[in-house]
Amino acid sequence: MTDARSEILARVREALAGSTVDPVETSAPREVHPVANPELVDLFAERVADYRAVVERCSAEDLEDRIAAALPTGQVIVPPGLSIRIPDAIVDDGTLTAARLDLIAAVVTEARVGIAETGTIVLDHTPDQGRRAISLVPDTHICVVREDQVVADVPDAIALLDPSRPQTWISGPSATSDIELDRVEGVHGPRTLHVLITPPRDVIS
Amino acid sequence: MTGTFVGMPVFPEAAREALADSQLRHNLAHATSTIRAKRAKVVAEVPDWEELRLAGAAVKERALLDLETQLVRLEETLTANGATVHWARDAAEANAIVAGIAKAHAATEVVKVKSMVTQEIGLNEALAEEGIAAWETDLAELIVQLGDDLPSHILVPAIHRNRAEIRDIFRSKMGAAGRPAPDDLTDEPAVLAAAAREHLREKFLRAKVGVSGANFAVAETGTLVVVESEGNGRMCLTLPDVLVSVVGIEKVVARWEDLDPMLRLLPRSSTGERMNPYTSMWSGIAPGDGPQEVHVVLLDNGRTRALADEVGRQALRCIRCSACLNVCPVYERTGGHAYGSVYPGPIGAILNPLLKGVGHDDQIDSLPYASSLCGACFEVCPVRIDIPSVLVDQRAQVVDAHRGGVPKPEAMAMKGAAYVLKRSRRLSALERLTGLGMRFARRFGPTAWTGARDLPDAPGESFRDWWQRTDGGRKDDA
Amino acid sequence: MRVALMVTCINDALYPSTGQAVVRLLRRLGVEVEFPQAQTCCGQPMVNTGYLDEAVPVLRTFVDAFAGYDAVVTPSGSCAGSARHQHSIVAVRSGDEALQEAVAEIAPKVYELSEFLVDVLGVTDVGAYYPHRVTYHPTCHSLRMLGVGDRPQRLLEAVRGIRLVGLPGADECCGFGGTFAVKNADTSIAMGADKARHIRGTGAEIVVAGDNSCLTHIGGVLSRQRSGVRTVHLAEILASTEEVTR
Numbered sequence: 001m002t003d004a005r006s007e008i009l010a011r012v013r014e015a016l017a018g019s020t021v022d023p024v025e026t027s028a029p030r031e032v033h034p035v036a037n038p039e040l041v042d043l044f045a046e047r048v049a050d051y052r053a054v055v056e057r058c059s060a061e062d063l064e065d066r067i068a069a070a071l072p073t074g075q076v077i078v079p080p081g082l083s084i085r086i087p088d089a090i091v092d093d094g095t096l097t098a099a100r101l102d103l104i105a106a107v108v109t110e111a112r113v114g115i116a117e118t119g120t121i122v123l124d125h126t127p128d129q130g131r132r133a134i135s136l137v138p139d140t141h142i143c144v145v146r147e148d149q150v151v152a153d154v155p156d157a158i159a160l161l162d163p164s165r166p167q168t169w170i171s172g173p174s175a176t177s178d179i180e181l182d183r184v185e186g187v188h189g190p191r192t193l194h195v196l197i198t199p200p201r202d203v204i205s
Numbered sequence: 206m207t208g209t210f211v212g213m214p215v216f217p218e219a220a221r222e223a224l225a226d227s228q229l230r231h232n233l234a235h236a237t238s239t240i241r242a243k244r245a246k247v248v249a250e251v252p253d254w255e256e257l258r259l260a261g262a263a264v265k266e267r268a269l270l271d272l273e274t275q276l277v278r279l280e281e282t283l284t285a286n287g288a289t290v291h292w293a294r295d296a297a298e299a300n301a302i303v304a305g306i307a308k309a310h311a312a313t314e315v316v317k318v319k320s321m322v323t324q325e326i327g328l329n330e331a332l333a334e335e336g337i338a339a340w341e342t343d344l345a346e347l348i349v350q351l352g353d354d355l356p357s358h359i360l361v362p363a364i365h366r367n368r369a370e371i372r373d374i375f376r377s378k379m380g381a382a383g384r385p386a387p388d389d390l391t392d393e394p395a396v397l398a399a400a401a402r403e404h405l406r407e408k409f410l411r412a413k414v415g416v417s418g419a420n421f422a423v424a425e426t427g428t429l430v431v432v433e434s435e436g437n438g439r440m441c442l443t444l445p446d447v448l449v450s451v452v453g454i455e456k457v458v459a460r461w462e463d464l465d466p467m468l469r470l471l472p473r474s475s476t477g478e479r480m481n482p483y484t485s486m487w488s489g490i491a492p493g494d495g496p497q498e499v500h501v502v503l504l505d506n507g508r509t510r511a512l513a514d515e516v517g518r519q520a521l522r523c524i525r526c527s528a529c530l531n532v533c534p535v536y537e538r539t540g541g542h543a544y545g546s547v548y549p550g551p552i553g554a555i556l557n558p559l560l561k562g563v564g565h566d567d568q569i570d571s572l573p574y575a576s577s578l579c580g581a582c583f584e585v586c587p588v589r590i591d592i593p594s595v596l597v598d599q600r601a602q603v604v605d606a607h608r609g610g611v612p613k614p615e616a617m618a619m620k621g622a623a624y625v626l627k628r629s630r631r632l633s634a635l636e637r638l639t640g641l642g643m644r645f646a647r648r649f650g651p652t653a654w655t656g657a658r659d660l661p662d663a664p665g666e667s668f669r670d671w672w673q674r675t676d677g678g679r680k681d682d683a
Numbered sequence: 684m685r686v687a688l689m690v691t692c693i694n695d696a697l698y699p700s701t702g703q704a705v706v707r708l709l710r711r712l713g714v715e716v717e718f719p720q721a722q723t724c725c726g727q728p729m730v731n732t733g734y735l736d737e738a739v740p741v742l743r744t745f746v747d748a749f750a751g752y753d754a755v756v757t758p759s760g761s762c763a764g765s766a767r768h769q770h771s772i773v774a775v776r777s778g779d780e781a782l783q784e785a786v787a788e789i790a791p792k793v794y795e796l797s798e799f800l801v802d803v804l805g806v807t808d809v810g811a812y813y814p815h816r817v818t819y820h821p822t823c824h825s826l827r828m829l830g831v832g833d834r835p836q837r838l839l840e841a842v843r844g845i846r847l848v849g850l851p852g853a854d855e856c857c858g859f860g861g862t863f864a865v866k867n868a869d870t871s872i873a874m875g876a877d878k879a880r881h882i883r884g885t886g887a888e889i890v891v892a893g894d895n896s897c898l899t900h901i902g903g904v905l906s907r908q909r910s911g912v913r914t915v916h917l918a919e920i921l922a923s924t925e926e927v928t929r
Contacts, residue, residue, distance in 0.1 A: 003292070004294045008276075008505045009277070015513035016270065027260060029256040099410045102410055118472075118480035119480065131495070132442075132443040133443050163425075163488060166491045167486040168439065170482065170483060171482050174482055174483070180232070180236060180367060187402055217866065217867050217869065224869050535870055538874060539870055575870075577861075577863045578861070581827070581856070583827070593828075600733030601730075625723075626724045627723070629721050629748075632692065653868040654865060657875075660903065661899055664697065667695050668695040668699035671703065672702075678706050678707065
């Protein structure tokens, strides 16, 4: 008896034998956008807000105050490489269990890329964002996106992202439309998504 | 425990039952029209949507026509990324692999991401036989599972249930499966969703084994992708120590950049959003982040049979968005159960016969006929599956599979028609009997036609007789 | 230009007035159509039911009847769609290369009536007069298989005296679907009932479409409901003038 692998591959070969169709080389349409386009950041902010996430734009100096104001009562966890100072936050060392994370009220992370067209934030879980569990279990996620991280559309993001890294693409808070197609925000993921958009790090304002 | 579709009646019979359920008709009409409008709005935002569809179709077609290479590549990259790759020829093999992994970890339960393929193979039932509870964590799947019901839609499996029915299911069934619903549960969707959150939270936090499917598998990078909304997917993909993903072999795409058209096409076609709330991607094991034991089960279960069908092969491009269901006038009226499969609607009407073969089961043979061939499904399909053409081809395969035996009345009628229509003289002679036939049908009805429809009055003479008598209207037309 | 009328089997047997209207209309526009007597049916009833072998002799008859014409015009989106998109499948099935060549020659020359008027003759105002309240149902095959777009509406809008009213859910199938209407009669009737409800809601006296097969189904439901709404083929409205109003 042949093993499943050999048999499936043989079936595939047989199924396609005599198939004369050449695969079509069609690439997806892609609009070209100038980089660092302020209109893209406006669109990004508008589209994220469309999902009923909280969106704020602020200067680099105001960032820490805005985060403090956005934090709910309770414990806060931050990834080990967060570049922003959050007083009294627990710095994740990778040891907290899911049950322990469930007792934490909020998480503050940075992001890898923001997609304007779809209002999407992509985390690739580098040390400024932390492992996936910390931005999942706490009920409030405060996410800082820099203006120069915003790209126009999905293909621009795909081109920037490293496929070897785990990724979480986030478009608004957790939601469901499973009951009569009525959209309800907040199921299992963080029920509050608070996005702060700030100028690039190297810009002195 | 979720029911199964085994022993379902042929489509027209199942449809008759569904059509008689006015609550169901109402729920379906509301849900499908809502989602149709949402889809139309976000698709209209994309100026080059048609080009995007072509690109999406090409991505899938390229991978399918080069499937052996892509699967071997996927196995290599997954393995290099620390994942264990398994191959399963059929449902039983896949189920045994998943059960074996759970048992190796002494797990008595698994948490599940919504996945069509694990429904297709009946994984929950198979795990139950091994003493392992499989908890569905998608809200709609939870409603179906708790209600001991069957899914009726690809995207929203509980589309046939309204809020009052869902409240009743939660009230009566949640307690037996874990944390009960609160006493003051109302039928507000937000309240029902909150009850599901509380009920499932303890399961997520303690789960050792997670089970998922995948929307896409990138051969070049060994990346699996799960597209979802609620965050239950993220929970199952992130918190357990062990993750098992069952992936149909048609889910493979060749390159990382191939995800681009797919991730633009799928959410807009499916939930009618610019992007779904959460998309998770993982390439094997990420040290210190998420499951540290990752398995991928590559499943055939009829897909190579479909691949061998040159016309039907395109059905393997399907990304399970369910846009075709939402625009289908037949689905809108009958709902998903009538199709007798986890894959209902227009795509189900071709996919089930393609996966299982025709000519041996009347229920499957009835599916290609469950369509008026109106073409609305093809128009919305993000990967341009020409469902009407495949339906017609499948019908021919059904007819061919039954040639040779005792001909059915329909086959006799078609042979008779072919005889008459071969010669216009024969047709002309028959036309003179049309009026007689009509009067006969009216008098001796009801037939399938005259049950709820009148027949037109037969004309005094056929067009060809008129043409001959009047020389095409040039002679006195009296 | 030699133009053949493909009247279709259903119009030949049940709706000769539609064929007559096409002849009258085109004659008024300066086109003398010929009626190849050998024609019978496009074969769609067989193809759509899965009887491809049975469709082969019917296709041979079709090809013999319509070979050599510059254009074949038909008052049916569905039959035009069958000729343009399905005949090649039947021809391949036959294994007869000559038949395949003949199909490749004829298929692109088959026009649904509104396509022929707008694209070939280049007219939208055909000089018709029709003083009625009318709603238009675009049939699925004309809309999606052929892509006639708004040609029928443009033709109707140019008709004098007509009051065109929009049909809610216009592009949704009426539920006819050939043998679907019989094989899945319950679903077909449910679809037809919804279409009839939308039509009645418009307050129109007349529902017009480019396919008498769909109109037979819609009209059958409307008649059973004693709605008083009549079904009329597009050709008959376009053929109507002050002298001959119906």
